[in-house]
Amino acid sequence: MRNQKEVSDMIRKLLGGLAAVLLLHTAAADTTTAADMAALDQRTQSLKQAVLDLNRELFILEEELLYPANTQVSVFVSMDVGEYFALDSVELTLDGKDVSNYLYTEREVDALYRGGVQQLYLGNLKVGEHELVAVLTGEGPHNRDYRRGASLSFEKSIGAKFVELRITDSEAKMQPEFVVREWE
C-alpha cells in the first residue's frame, strides 16, 4: 500500500515525463508532413490537458497532506458593496500569533467588490478553543483613514473549520461593518 507521499512523488515524475513527451513531440513535428501535424497537434493538446488535470489533482493532494481535515482552518475575506470602506490591508492573528498581513491592490479590492472571496489564510489548529483577531485598515467615510478590529472565539473540533471575514455597509450608520463568522 503506497502512502500519499509516494503517490505525490509518482505524480510529479509523471508530470515530468509528460513534459518530456511534449518536448519530443515538438521536436518530431519538424520532420512530419502537414497531414500528420493536425493529428500531432490534437495529441499534444490532449497531453497538455492531461498535465493540467494531473497538476490540479497534485495540488489537491498536497493540500490534503499539508492541511489534513481534522486540523485544517481557513479564513476567507468577502465584501458586500464597500461604499463606506476602501480596503487597504488585513492583519490576522490566531491565538495571539500573527499569521497573515496582507496588502490589497486596487485589482484585488475590485475583485472583492465584484463578489470574489479570497482565501486569506490556510493553516492547522489543534482541537479546542481558539481566538481569531482581524485588524482591517483602509479608507472610511469622508476619505478618512480607518482602522478597525473584529474578533471571533471559536471551538475547533474534528473536521475542517472555515471562517469568513465579511465587510458590509451599514446604511443606517453610514459606516462599514466587519463581521467574523463561522461557515456551517
Add this chain to the structure above:
Amino acid sequence: MHRRYFYLLAALALAGAGSVSASPARLLEAPAPDFALRSLSGSNLRLSEYRSEVVIVNFWSRWCGKCAAAMSTLESLQQQYADAGVRILGVAVEGKAEKAAATMAELGLSYPQLLDSTQQVSRDYDLSRLPATLVIDREGTVRFVYQGSDAADAAALAANVNALLAE
C-alpha cells in the same frame, strides 16, 4: 540612520556567507519572489499582477552612491519603453516615504517607487549590494541581475529587455 541600513545589508550578506548564492543572482532562472508593497502614491502594488509584461525591479537606497546613476538609466528606459509592455518598479529599501519622494523629485523619476518598510522584500531577494536591478520576463522568471555599477549599463539593459520583448 545610514549605518542602520549598512548593518542590515552586512547582516544579510553574512547570513549567506557560507553559500555562493547569497545574492539576487541566486534567483537567476527562478521565479521572482512575489511581493506587495505600498507605493509613494499611496496605492499598493503586487509584482505578480504584472505577469505578461517584462518587469524591471530596482532596489535602491538614498545613501548608496551608485544608485542615482542606475535610477537615471532606468528613467531613460521608462521613457523609451513606456508603451512597449515594460514595467519598471523602484524599491526603496529604507522604506521612508519622505526620502524616497525627495530622491524621486531630484532625479525626475516617473516610474513607481515602492517602500520596503519592513525590509522583508530585500531579505527575500537576498540583497547584499546596492543598487540591484532584476529583469523579470513575462512568465515571472528572473532572467538578468545587475548589481553595483553594472546596474547603470543602459546598453546592456536595453539589449536584454529587447530580447525578452521578442520572446
